[in-house]
Amino acid sequence: MFRPKLELLDQETIERIVAEAYELLWNPGVRIHSDEALGLLADAGATVDFKTRVAQIPAELARQAVESAPPSFHLYNAHGEPVVHYGGDDVQFDPGSAAIHILDHGATGSRPPVTADFVRYIKLAEVLPELDAVSTALVCADVPEGMADLYRLYLALRYTAKPVVTGAFAVETWSVMHDLLVAVAGSAETLAEKPLAVFDVCPSPPLLWSEITCQNLIDCARAGVPAAEFVSMPLAGATGPVTLVGSVVQHTAENLSGLTIHQLARAGSPVVWGGSPAAFDMRTGTTPMGAIETLMIDCAYAQVGKYLNLPTHAYMGMSDAKVVDSQAGLESGIGTIMAALAGVNMVSGAGMMDFESCFSLEKLVIDHEIIGMARRLVRGIECSEEPLATTLIRQVGHKGNFLVTRHTRQWFQKELFMPSAVIDRDTRQTWEEKGAKDATQRAHERVEELIATYKPRELPPEVSRELEKIALRAAKAAGLNKLPCRPDRSAAE
Amino acid sequence: MSNDELYQAMSQSVIDGEPEQAQELAQKAISLGLEPLEMIEHGYTYGMKVLGDLFARGEVFLPHLVMGGEAMKAAIAVLEPELAKRQRQRQVLGKVVIGTVQGDIHEIGKSLVATMLSVHGFQVFDLGVDVPISTFVEKAREVGADIVGLSALLTTTMLNQGKVIEALQEAGLRQRVKVIVGGAPVSQSWAEQIGADGYSENAVGAVSLAKKLIGSGSPGSSLPPASEDNQ
Numbered sequence: 222m223f224r225p226k227l228e229l230l231d232q233e234t235i236e237r238i239v240a241e242a243y244e245l246l247w248n249p250g251v252r253i254h255s256d257e258a259l260g261l262l263a264d265a266g267a268t269v270d271f272k273t274r275v276a277q278i279p280a281e282l283a284r285q286a287v288e289s290a291p292p293s294f295h296l297y298n299a300h301g302e303p304v305v306h307y308g309g310d311d312v313q314f315d316p317g318s319a320a321i322h323i324l325d326h327g328a329t330g331s332r333p334p335v336t337a338d339f340v341r342y343i344k345l346a347e348v349l350p351e352l353d354a355v356s357t358a359l360v361c362a363d364v365p366e367g368m369a370d371l372y373r374l375y376l377a378l379r380y381t382a383k384p385v386v387t388g389a390f391a392v393e394t395w396s397v398m399h400d401l402l403v404a405v406a407g408s409a410e411t412l413a414e415k416p417l418a419v420f421d422v423c424p425s426p427p428l429l430w431s432e433i434t435c436q437n438l439i440d441c442a443r444a445g446v447p448a449a450e451f452v453s454m455p456l457a458g459a460t461g462p463v464t465l466v467g468s469v470v471q472h473t474a475e476n477l478s479g480l481t482i483h484q485l486a487r488a489g490s491p492v493v494w495g496g497s498p499a500a501f502d503m504r505t506g507t508t509p510m511g512a513i514e515t516l517m518i519d520c521a522y523a524q525v526g527k528y529l530n531l532p533t534h535a536y537m538g539m540s541d542a543k544v545v546d547s548q549a550g551l552e553s554g555i556g557t558i559m560a561a562l563a564g565v566n567m568v569s570g571a572g573m574m575d576f577e578s579c580f581s582l583e584k585l586v587i588d589h590e591i592i593g594m595a596r597r598l599v600r601g602i603e604c605s606e607e608p609l610a611t612t613l614i615r616q617v618g619h620k621g622n623f624l625v626t627r628h629t630r631q632w633f634q635k636e637l638f639m640p641s642a643v644i645d646r647d648t649r650q651t652w653e654e655k656g657a658k659d660a661t662q663r664a665h666e667r668v669e670e671l672i673a674t675y676k677p678r679e680l681p682p683e684v685s686r687e688l689e690k691i692a693l694r695a696a697k698a699a700g701l702n703k704l705p706c707r708p709d710r711s712a713a714e
Numbered sequence: 715m716s717n718d719e720l721y722q723a724m725s726q727s728v729i730d731g732e733p734e735q736a737q738e739l740a741q742k743a744i745s746l747g748l749e750p751l752e753m754i755e756h757g758y759t760y761g762m763k764v765l766g767d768l769f770a771r772g773e774v775f776l777p778h779l780v781m782g783g784e785a786m787k788a789a790i791a792v793l794e795p796e797l798a799k800r801q802r803q804r805q806v807l808g809k810v811v812i813g814t815v816q817g818d819i820h821e822i823g824k825s826l827v828a829t830m831l832s833v834h835g836f837q838v839f840d841l842g843v844d845v846p847i848s849t850f851v852e853k854a855r856e857v858g859a860d861i862v863g864l865s866a867l868l869t870t871t872m873l874n875q876g877k878v879i880e881a882l883q884e885a886g887l888r889q890r891v892k893v894i895v896g897g898a899p900v901s902q903s904w905a906e907q908i909g910a911d912g913y914s915e916n917a918v919g920a921v922s923l924a925k926k927l928i929g930s931g932s933p934g935s936s937l938p939p940a941s942e943d944n945q
Contacts, residue, residue, distance in 0.1 A: 630777040
């Protein structure tokens with residue numbers, strides 16, 4: 222079937238972008254705050270100045286990394302089933318990450334999320350069928366900073382079987398997070414064979430890698446999985462060129478440098494061509510994730526990633542609105558549709574607003590409808606029947622009641638996406654009878670309904686104990702004598 | 715196959731929306747000498763009720779409901795002669811004569827209402843489209859209708875809804891039938907203006923409207939049932 226597609230660059234431009242990116246890796250090179258990464262590059266033939274920490278990477282070295290990185294791989298759920306396919310034009314969705322605020326229904330002000338919020342979120346993400354993976358979407362304010370990243374993963378693994386898109390905030394916590402994943406997978410080998418999670422790893426624009434991200438990158442590669450997603454994030458006009466193509470060139474160079482380090486650490490380790498670039502707002506100095514130019518840079522870099530034959534990821538389908546309003550819907554709708562058409566393998570963004578800093582459960586269930594519609598769109602127009610319609614139309618004749626035909630019954634559920642009650646398709650009279658509720662109110666009701674349908678995840682007792690042990694060790698290292706509060710604890714045991 | 719299994723298969727034929735199967739099962743049950751009213755109640759109507767519940771919960775959709783209605787109608791067509799032979803009458807909530815008014819050939823809305831009403835236990839006589847004013851009156855008299863449903867999609871033809879009401883008045887039937895109206899340009903205020911008894915903006919609403927009107931009127935006329943011509 223013909224797959225509808227969005228392409229913003231022609232082949233010649235993509236080639237020019239990649240060629241210029243290779244040139245940038247050599248001059249001015251990449252600044253890397255990690256001795257280990259610099260060592261890897263130096264051993265492989267890069268020119269490294271250990272004083273300025275700048276590595277000049279020859280194009281050939283980066284090309285080898287592009288060659289050795291696998292074009293596709295799967296993420297697995299906790300039952301060992303491959304449920305996410307990174308590669309080709311397959312599109313999958315997970316919620317945005319990682320919010321430091323949460324918006325309560327009906328509130329205009331946001332607040333820092335706590336563990337109880339994360340648990341409600343993860344239950345909701347587990348039961349929403351269009352979400353292929355979950356993210357560690359909230360940074361819980363009631364968890365000490367030293368274990369905030371790993372505790373989110375701990376909770377996610379306890380409450381959901383879906384694959385997790387996550388990230389480490391420190392060099393040390395990465396290995397604890399790896400331990401948690403190994404506990405669920407059974408062994409480090411099984412985890413490498415069937416990865417349960419993917420780690421976001423973010424270079425700093427322009428062309429700069431911090432020690433944390435470098436080490437995360439190397440650790441991910443050496444572990445064989447959980448595969449790393451580069452999240453290069455130039456700000457067009459601030460920390461990157463204001464021309465969209467210029468930002469894509471910079472993004473390409475940053476991702477290529479990360480790819481080179483990653484593949485030098487272990488050639489053939491799975492990796493994702495990701496990013497979170499943004500246009501820079503010239504009036505307010507903010508970084509709008511819902512700006513059309515942000516989305517254009519996203520789609521363009523995804524095209525570059527496909528040209529390099531790598532799996533892709535993007536933060537799209539978000540809004541910068543402060544409440545769940547029309548702006549939230551329109552920006553998220555446009556972004557999700559564009560991402561789906563662009564064939565981005567993992568689209569992170571549902572539920573997220575306010576410059577990727579605030580999460581709303583109501584927005585998550587509204588975005589879930591957008592995702593359903595976007596999936597329907599990229600499935601395209603089915604044309605398998607021969608003839609297309611003449612036999613049927615003749616059979617029904619001028620009476621025109623297609624509703625009573627077997628053909629309708631056979632096809633309608635394949636052809637039509639059925640939205641939930643969040644999307645209003647009632648007549649005005651019925652809508653009024655149901656209380657004249659707007660989309661956000663309907664979304665709020667669905668949030669509560671869905672959370673109530675969540676069924677506690679059954680973990681094997683030894684896995685449960687092991688997770689607990691690892692988390693407790695981390696908690697003690699963070700100065701606690703027990704795990705941070707976990708609501709409805711009994712329900713999860 | 716036991717009787718219970720047979721009834722279950724009947725209700726399943728409605729749930730699956732399989733008219734041929736519904737018909738075959740009816741014939742088989744007749745040949746076994748089963749009571750047609752039992753078949754309707756424990757088999758087909760039960761299947762329809764299951765479908766209606768599933769529809770209300772959003773688990774099945776209009777095509778299922780309509781195909782279920784088709785299966786039910788196919789079975790009833792086989793059972794009607796048998797009922798007449800045994801001088802039995804199936805219990806219905808009420809009798810509804812429905813059609814799209816003269817000059818208007820829009821069918822789908824009216825057909826949906828007809829299906830929904832029969833699904834919910836009304837006996838429906840669907841006169842089709844472009845129905846002359848006098849035909850409504852004659853059919854209402856012939857079957858002893860409790861409700862006459864008038865559909866119109868055009869602002870020009872909706873005027874004929876009023877004319878049917880006048881004609882029912884002149885024929886002396888207005889006291890014993892309730893008139894309900896529907897269609898895109900039709901509204902509650904239009905219904906009141908022409909003296910109709912009720913209006914609903916969709917097929918689901920039409921069912922509760924009809925039930926409400928029957929509750930306040932005089933359901934179940936004693937006239938013998940005529941064969942349904944809505945096949």
